[in-house]
Amino acid sequence: MKVLVIGNGGREHALRWRLEKSPSVTQIFRADADYVQFVEKSGIDLTVVGPEAPLVAGVVDQFRARGLAIVGPTAENAALEGSKIHSKRFMERIGIPTARFRTVSSATEAQTALAEFRYPMVLKTDGLAAGKGVVIAQNRAEAEEAIATLPFPMVMEEFLEGEEVSFIVLCDGKRAVPLEPSQDHKRVFDNDQGPNTGGMGAFSDSRIITEAQQQHIMDRIINPVIAATQFTGFLYAGLMMTADGPSVLEFNVRLGDPETQPLMMRLESDWGEVLMAAARGSLNCDSLEWSPEPATCIVMASGGYPGHFETGKQITGIENVKDAVVFEAATKHESSHLLTNGGRVLGVTAKGLDLKTSIDKAYAAVSQIHFEGMHYRRDIGERGLRRWFER
Ligand code: AMP
């Protein structure tokens, strides 16, 4: 079958890379606009959507109206990610565990509501903000500053403590199949310092959660959402594993970036076949096939990211990388040179016998690559290692 992947970041490169190895897939296409026209003209059998923007804009509804097979949620369900207020109210209504919250629509209302929270507390803008609309206020002064700078309406909520887990499932409207668990690293600097980014690295290891925890998450969080929404596509629950159990920080309606990079390295099922089944509403398995080996992705970013950065820097050394895959997230090819073309440039990803080996292999590959101003975290996966060690 012919498959179109919408989107052009690292997540989409990893999706295409896995689809290329899929026996059921003969040809893979990419497109960034006029999808319906492209699909009808090129005879595409299946479309997979990477980023949230086309989903929120209703690409799935458009495809379905024409009888075209696509993996993703309707615009209505995409609002689970598109609006934090909608998402929090939905969770409250159907009883999904999430941080206690309050929605406010003006600075005066927000000031008054502060009395209901202890510090640290969390303030979140309502709409899509690429990970940058969340402030964790350590004290009243920081909360006041967030109230003065973030746009309204916003959600104010209690701060939760624990390990964060990216729990992603593939849904066909009736049932959900979990992908392996993964962990992102959202802050720009080592030891989770500095501002939030889209994600500076991720690893996937089956030991991130136990089988009992996975079952609990399916029963208490995922299955109630599917039942209430007939969700189709990827549902990503950003979880905080608190002392009282898993609590939902956010829902995304797509695969995570960079979580997809290590996940695709570990996946062994025929991805084209699985995705087609999801698009047709006929997923008929409870689990997918995975390599038991963990995988780790290190993001190499442009100097200055997530703030101001320059593009067009030449990338060298990728040809020397062994035993790892370099997923290109923001690059352009210009007269036989590879140049940087965005903030998160490369996702260098490796699989290994254990988590430590996968981390070491990924960093060995990173050390071969160079571009002016590049920076990356040196501690991707270390929290995982510490936890396995403590157990
Ligand atoms: P969100 O976009 O809601 O996932 O928030 C971005 C990041 O802020 C999350 O990945 C967490 O690291 C952090 N965060 C959000 N909400 C909370 C919360 N209630 N308690 C602790 N950390 C939070």
Ligand code: GLY
């Ligand atoms: N890695 C976080 C996200 O994709 O939202």
